[in-house]
Amino acid sequence: MDQLLQHILNALVLGGTYALLGIGLTLIFGIMNVVNFTHGALYTFGGYAMYLAAVALGLNFFVALPVAVVAGLLLGAFIEFTLLRPLRRSDIDTTMLVMIGAGIIMQSGTLWIFGGVAKAVPTPFPAQPLVIGPVSLSYVNLFVLGSAIALIAITYFTINGTRLGRAMRATFQDHDTAALMGVNVSLIYTATFAIGSALAAAAGALLGPVYVVTPQMGELAAVKAFAIVILGGLGSISGATIGGFILAFAEELGAGYISSGYRDAMGFLIIIAVLLVKPTGLFARAERIG
Amino acid sequence: MTRFIAPLFLVVFALVPLGLKDPYLLNALIITGILTICAMSLNLLLGFTGQLSLGHVAFFGIGAYVSALTALGFDVSLPFGLRITHEGGAPLVGFVLAVALTGLCGYLIGRLSFRVRGAYFVIVTISFAEVVRLVALNWVELTQGPLALTAIPNMVLPVPGLGDVALRSKMQNYYLVLAVAAVSYLVIARLVASRFGRAMRGLKENESLALSLGINATRTLTVAATLSAAMAGAAGSLYAHYIRIIDPDVFLFSYTVTMVIMVVSGGKGTLAGPLVGGILFGLLPVALRPVMAPEAQWIVYGAILIAILFLMPRGIVPALESLALRLRPAPEAKSAAKPAEAGANP
Numbered sequence A: 001m002d003q004l005l006q007h008i009l010n011a012l013v014l015g016g017t018y019a020l021l022g023i024g025l026t027l028i029f030g031i032m033n034v035v036n037f038t039h040g041a042l043y044t045f046g047g048y049a050m051y052l053a054a055v056a057l058g059l060n061f062f063v064a065l066p067v068a069v070v071a072g073l074l075l076g077a078f079i080e081f082t083l084l085r086p087l088r089r090s091d092i093d094t095t096m097l098v099m100i101g102a103g104i105i106m107q108s109g110t111l112w113i114f115g116g117v118a119k120a121v122p123t124p125f126p127a128q129p130l131v132i133g134p135v136s137l138s139y140v141n142l143f144v145l146g147s148a149i150a151l152i153a154i155t156y157f158t159i160n161g162t163r164l165g166r167a168m169r170a171t172f173q174d175h176d177t178a179a180l181m182g183v184n185v186s187l188i189y190t191a192t193f194a195i196g197s198a199l200a201a202a203a204g205a206l207l208g209p210v211y212v213v214t215p216q217m218g219e220l221a222a223v224k225a226f227a228i229v230i231l232g233g234l235g236s237i238s239g240a241t242i243g244g245f246i247l248a249f250a251e252e253l254g255a256g257y258i259s260s261g262y263r264d265a266m267g268f269l270i271i272i273a274v275l276l277v278k279p280t281g282l283f284a285r286a287e288r289i290g
Numbered sequence B: 001m002t003r004f005i006a007p008l009f010l011v012v013f014a015l016v017p018l019g020l021k022d023p024y025l026l027n028a029l030i031i032t033g034i035l036t037i038c039a040m041s042l043n044l045l046l047g048f049t050g051q052l053s054l055g056h057v058a059f060f061g062i063g064a065y066v067s068a069l070t071a072l073g074f075d076v077s078l079p080f081g082l083r084i085t086h087e088g089g090a091p092l093v094g095f096v097l098a099v100a101l102t103g104l105c106g107y108l109i110g111r112l113s114f115r116v117r118g119a120y121f122v123i124v125t126i127s128f129a130e131v132v133r134l135v136a137l138n139w140v141e142l143t144q145g146p147l148a149l150t151a152i153p154n155m156v157l158p159v160p161g162l163g164d165v166a167l168r169s170k171m172q173n174y175y176l177v178l179a180v181a182a183v184s185y186l187v188i189a190r191l192v193a194s195r196f197g198r199a200m201r202g203l204k205e206n207e208s209l210a211l212s213l214g215i216n217a218t219r220t221l222t223v224a225a226t227l228s229a230a231m232a233g234a235a236g237s238l239y240a241h242y243i244r245i246i247d248p249d250v251f252l253f254s255y256t257v258t259m260v261i262m263v264v265s266g267g268k269g270t271l272a273g274p275l276v277g278g279i280l281f282g283l284l285p286v287a288l289r290p291v292m293a294p295e296a297q298w299i300v301y302g303a304i305l306i307a308i309l310f311l312m313p314r315g316i317v318p319a320l321e322s323l324a325l326r327l328r329p330a331p332e333a334k335s336a337a338k339p340a341e342a343g344a345n346p
Helices: A002-032 A039-054 A061-087 A093-116 A139-161 A161-172 A177-181 A185-210 A219-234 A237-257 A263-278 B001-020 B023-049 B055-073 B091-113 B118-138 B168-194 B194-205 B208-212 B217-241 B251-268 B275-289 B294-311 B315-328 B333-345
Strands: A130-132 A136-137 B074-077 B083-086 B156-159 B162-165
Touching: A002 A039, A002 A136, A002 A161, A002 A185, A002 A237, A039 A061, A039 A093, A039 A185, A039 A219, A061 A093, A061 A136, A061 A185, A061 B294, A093 A219, A093 B118, A093 B251, A136 A139, A139 A161, A139 A237, A139 B118, A161 A177, A161 A185, A161 B118, A161 B156, A161 B315, A177 A185, A177 B251, A185 A219, A219 A237, A219 A263, A219 B118, A237 B275, A263 B118, B001 B023, B001 B168, B001 B275, B023 B168, B023 B194, B023 B217, B023 B275, B055 B091, B055 B118, B055 B217, B055 B251, B083 B162, B091 B118, B091 B156, B091 B217, B118 B251, B168 B217, B194 B208, B194 B217, B208 B217, B251 B275, B251 B294, B251 B315, B275 B294, B275 B315
Parallel strands: none
Antiparallel strands: A130 A136, B074 B083, B156 B162
């Protein structure tokens, strides 16, 4: 029972960052109809940006984190502007392949610049975990969970409570009509990709200090993000949030009670199972599949 | 015009080892050939039916493992006290089994995943490849996990008059790969030219229209997936018996990316495209090796992929075809333009 409580707690921490990854990917797919294969590389980028800001520049941990997120935002805007904007009229396969190319460049570039050795990001939190009854939780994990929830809340507010968010939702429903209503669709696309990228970078920047930063860290993260998005239905933000937590629970309980070697297989098995049973995802709102 | 590319390649590459004694280059050519077979098989799905399969490496890897395990033998215990012991057998049997089993996998994946299309199909295929990789990594009793399967025997072929010949030298393996590549090419070429090939292209161009004409979409796509997987499995088997050591890294996504780059750069949906792309990107590492580190090479590949999609979205072969059409003013100049254009292709 105590073990189960501990697993649930771990899954909550993991689920927060998974939700961040999933929301970023699903936003980009839902609004832009782009399957973002740079998502994993952006996650890695967040981790390295955190490392650079905190270690190389020596910034305070709490300053380095927003710096890394903003760096992800800017990189996302740059990718959208240079690669996706010229391909607006192309089919989904072409943009997918271009994103694969960009992802390769980013991942290999990271490997080339930083080498394959994992980097550690120091945290200001005490190493001693917080012990509450039978379960323990490290302070850094608590901070990760809190930040993830805060970022998810900010994203929800941006989408549902701001002018930008209203324009994004309008573009999601019908970009032609949105354009006729005076929405600057190009700007919305750039903003969407930038926000999605910032969320991926935030997940990397938050998890980098928990584990270590490596050039390959984004590979699995990307596939997990796909699993989350499929679980929740492509384009659904609340679906991605719930999907993130479901995947985290499946992984944590699967690793705890079935086999730790297949921990990372859970995501893929979920993808295959969901697509066979309910291809539109568990929480899909609108059918918008290309 | 492009129909001359394949025979030309066959002749040129049949003659290459006669003049080439450098074992490093010969090795690079063998690997290139194996990857080109994969690219051709991927093109069947990606190019002719328009289904972007990003899990193609799964079939390559399964083919490699099936063939290697058939030759090496294994001893695994299953749940409920079941136990499978296999003594090890002829590599040729492994090759046949690899083709058959990957074909079956392709059939099942095709049946299941063509129910979902577009982005979903892409993600199902990636997931399938990753699950298989994790199984290869974790089912240590069968696959040795990360310790790799080692000392895989070379392919043995029965040759009339000589008995069984083990293909130990690079030269022998080279011709084997070339032969399998030629057969794969012929199979694809015949298939694409058939009624069935027209059904595939019909589905790609306009699915609703094709369906209204009575084309069975699922069956057509499943057959394409089965054949495509079986060919990739054959390539995997060749790889296992040539390299003689395989580990779960044969399932890495980067192999799939390599195949996709080969198909897209050469020209998806053309017969010659994967050949041109395969040879180009198979030999590019050889050309780049003295100049840059492997990770820098991958940056170049990524950049080339993007550049080709921006500049020649249909690939090199279609771009050359339209160039040749423009250079040829009148139909009677046709025969004169052919050799020049075919010579310019490689």
